[in-house]
Amino acid sequence: MARKTTVARPAEPPLPAQEKIPITLIVNGTERRLELAPWTTLLDALRDHLDLTGSKKGCDHGQCGACTVLVDGRRVNACLTLAVMKDGRQITTIEGLAKGGTLHLLQQAFIDHDAFQCGYCTPGQICSATGLIAEGKAHSADEIRELMSGNICRCGAYPNILAAIQQAMGTRP
Amino acid sequence: MINFQYSRATDVADAVRQIAADPAAKFIAGGTNLVDLMKEDVERPTRLIDISRLPLTKVEETPDGGLRIGALVPNSDLAYHPLIEKRYPLLASAILAGASAQLRNMATTGGNLLQRTRCAYFYDIATPCNKREPRSGCPAIDGLNRGHAILGTSKACIATHPSDMCVALAALGATVHVAGPAGARTIAFADFHRLPESIPQRDTNLAPNELVTAVELPKRGFAKHYSYLKIRDRLSYAFALVSVAAALELEGNTIKEARLALGGVAHKPWRDTKAEAALVGTTADHAAFARAADALLRSAKAQTHNGFKIDLARRAIVRTLTQAAQATPQSQSIKKIA
Numbered sequence: 001m002a003r004k005t006t007v008a009r010p011a012e013p014p015l016p017a018q019e020k021i022p023i024t025l026i027v028n029g030t031e032r033r034l035e036l037a038p039w040t041t042l043l044d045a046l047r048d049h050l051d052l053t054g055s056k057k058g059c060d061h062g063q064c065g066a067c068t069v070l071v072d073g074r075r076v077n078a079c080l081t082l083a084v085m086k087d088g089r090q091i092t093t094i095e096g097l098a099k100g101g102t103l104h105l106l107q108q109a110f111i112d113h114d115a116f117q118c119g120y121c122t123p124g125q126i127c128s129a130t131g132l133i134a135e136g137k138a139h140s141a142d143e144i145r146e147l148m149s150g151n152i153c154r155c156g157a158y159p160n161i162l163a164a165i166q167q168a169m170g171t172r173p
Numbered sequence: 174m175i176n177f178q179y180s181r182a183t184d185v186a187d188a189v190r191q192i193a194a195d196p197a198a199k200f201i202a203g204g205t206n207l208v209d210l211m212k213e214d215v216e217r218p219t220r221l222i223d224i225s226r227l228p229l230t231k232v233e234e235t236p237d238g239g240l241r242i243g244a245l246v247p248n249s250d251l252a253y254h255p256l257i258e259k260r261y262p263l264l265a266s267a268i269l270a271g272a273s274a275q276l277r278n279m280a281t282t283g284g285n286l287l288q289r290t291r292c293a294y295f296y297d298i299a300t301p302c303n304k305r306e307p308r309s310g311c312p313a314i315d316g317l318n319r320g321h322a323i324l325g326t327s328k329a330c331i332a333t334h335p336s337d338m339c340v341a342l343a344a345l346g347a348t349v350h351v352a353g354p355a356g357a358r359t360i361a362f363a364d365f366h367r368l369p370e371s372i373p374q375r376d377t378n379l380a381p382n383e384l385v386t387a388v389e390l391p392k393r394g395f396a397k398h399y400s401y402l403k404i405r406d407r408l409s410y411a412f413a414l415v416s417v418a419a420a421l422e423l424e425g426n427t428i429k430e431a432r433l434a435l436g437g438v439a440h441k442p443w444r445d446t447k448a449e450a451a452l453v454g455t456t457a458d459h460a461a462f463a464r465a466a467d468a469l470l471r472s473a474k475a476q477t478h479n480g481f482k483i484d485l486a487r488r489a490i491v492r493t494l495t496q497a498a499q500a501t502p503q504s505q506s507i508k509k510i511a
Contacts, residue, residue, distance in 0.1 A: 021179060038179030038221065041208070061209050062276060074249075074278045080208045081279070084179055085201070085223055128275065135274070137253065146506040149409035150273020 023087040027052065028096025036083050043067045043078035046093060054094035054123045058152075065151035068124035068131075069093050075131025077150075094123035097130065106130060109164035117155035125151045129165045139171070174211045178220040182227060185352050185386060191222045193354050193382045200224050200384060202245055203280040205272075206288040214298050215289075215305060229283075229386055232256060238392035241350075244283030244385045248338065249274065251282060261390055262502065263399040263420055267341035269505040270403040273410050283385035286339060286349065286365065289376060290332035290440075291412055293317065303329045304373040319478040320414060323486070324439040324470075330373030331476060334366060334441050335412050341401060343442035344418040344434040347390050353383035362388075366441030373440070395420030395432060400496035402503045402510065403436070404489055409508075413437030415486045417493035421457065426498075428452045433465065433494070438473075438486055445469045457498040459491065466490035 020035040027050060034049055043060075046052045046069070058066030060079045067078040070092040097104035106126045109115070116122045128151045138144045144165055145158075153161060166172035182188035182200075192198050198220035201207055210216040229243035232254050240256060251257055252268035272280065294300045294312045301309035313321055313331050321331040339362075347362040366377050379385065398421040405411040416436035422429040431452035434444040448469040455461040466487045473483045492510065496503055501511055 038177060039174050039211075061212065062205060065273065065275060068275055075275050076279050077205070077275045080205050080276075082179075082201070082204060082208065082221075085204070085225055131278075132274065135249075140506070142508075143506045146409055146508075147274050150275045 021084045023084055025083070025086060026088075026090045028092060034083070038082065038084050040083045041079055042069070042071075042076075042081040042083045042086055042091070045083035046078065046091070052093050052095050055127075056120055056123055058120065058124075063152070064121070064124075065128055066121050066124040068128040068151065070127055070131055073131070073134055075128050092127070092130075094127055097126065104130070105168045106133075106164065109167040110161070112167060113160045113164040114157075115160040115164040116153075116157050121151060121153045121155075125153065125161055129161075129168065132165070133169055138169075141166070144169075175214070175217050175219070177211075177218055179223065180220065181223045185227060185229075185384060188222060188224050188227065188384050189352055189354055189382060192384070195220050196381070198222055203247070203284045205276050205280045206284065210289065210296075213296055215296060224384065225281075235389060240390045242282050242388045242390070244281060244350075244387055246282045247278055248272070248280045248282070248285060249277040252277065260394040260396055261341075261345065262396055263394070263401055263418055264338070264341040264345060264390070266399075266401040266502060266505055267337045267416075267418060270401055270413075270416065271337035282338075282388055285336055286342075286385060286388070287377065287379070288335055291335050292321065292332040295332060304332060304369075304376075307372070307374050314476065317478065318476040320412070320437075321476055321479050322439045323473045323475060323479060323482050324435075324443050325368040325441070326439075326474060326476075327369045327371065327373070329371050330369035330440065332369065332373065332440055333437050334376075334439065335437075336442065337401070337403060337413065337416060337436055339366070339442045340416055340418045340434050340436035342388065342390075343444040344420055344432040345390055345394065346432075347388050349385060350387040350389060351379060351383045352386050353380055357386070359389075362442075363444060369440045376440075393422075395422065395497075398423055398497045398500055400493045400502040401505075402489055402493040402496065404485060415482055415489050417486075417489045419490070419493040419497040421452075421494070421497045423457060423498065426457050428455055428457050428461070431465075431494075433469065433490065435469070435486060435490070438482065443469075452494075457494075459495065462491040462494040463487075465494065 056066035058064035062077040062080040069078045138147045199218035201221045202225045229245040231243045233241045252265045295302045322333045349360045403413050403416040418434045420432040431449040448465045
């Protein structure tokens, strides 16, 4: 079979730069007004435009979960979300979980159980676990593991992550 | 990702009008697959039409006892919907077998139907791909094809359809509602996705200017005897090597009706109505299930690296039908295969 070594791509279309789009995000309870190009992901908006660098860019393709944040209370991958599509929505990031000087139950549980090594996946793990608890579908250890499978930890801290989530849920055996 | 224009659709008619006016535009809703493909330069729309705020988010009972699912119902909401859990647990189970909790929160019912293959060559713009660049060639055919199709392939394409949800919808005999410039129409689920033939760039029979508005389930949900079994390289958050949706109607131990559809094996969810018909009237036992598996796989064709999928599919079909008959459906959290 004949195989080409390169594939001709169409030339970049002559696209006039669109005016940036004004949007409002309620980030961790505070109204933030932004003007963003439509291709800005929610993750880039948080990190590069709002200096909220707690949400991490791991794979940038929705495969690792490091970018997990809550939109209107539901956990999503911020790297696959276009910020302009979330105009007016409530965004919660890792920076918004602690109340004053008091850590969120999950943050404290992750410390108590040493549920990380390098820590890069941790903000995503904690936001994801916040969503998991709110969903109320995970009861057993198997269910927690399955419903946390969108958050990869390459250090392999999974047993301690599970223990931390069980502590926060009050189901730790 | 190339630069693009962005606009919001105000209603279904406006969405259809906007897409008809711009052939290089695409609809976006959940974005889980499209944004990823745009980052890889596989998809290069010059305009995105945001349909995520359209009122297509209801799950409603139909007059004939079925359910109409709005195209924008998120996958997670659908899987946990009380009527789906109670009357169509096969669908709930298949949805929960796919992706991750985050992606299921984002992904929509209509978008799940329209997701594209995860063939590595399709995703890699440095390689030819007939689906991405018509008539450029298929490097998968004599390349790395361990995960590729074993049924309904063509000389142009051996890609698989990646959805789990769609395998259950195929087995249940759903109907897709679409709206287009010429008005609304319905497409039987079996006719929605296509085989590659000589035009693998076309995944579905949806016209370019049409919008999926709903998926309708018929009355029969096979809630008593069903199972969805997904076999993959790791226990969660991976695409299927083979998946099986099975549903039975039993009278005693005699099969009154059977449904059998496979995922991960073809360019579309693979439902075999002949294998189903051959099960009707037989005793629900291992021998009958093995015959059904052999019948379904008779036309299976192995590529260099995926011959194991034929044996895997045969065993998975027998196992899933057995789980359905015994009313012990596969759990999607306890991964031990009973």
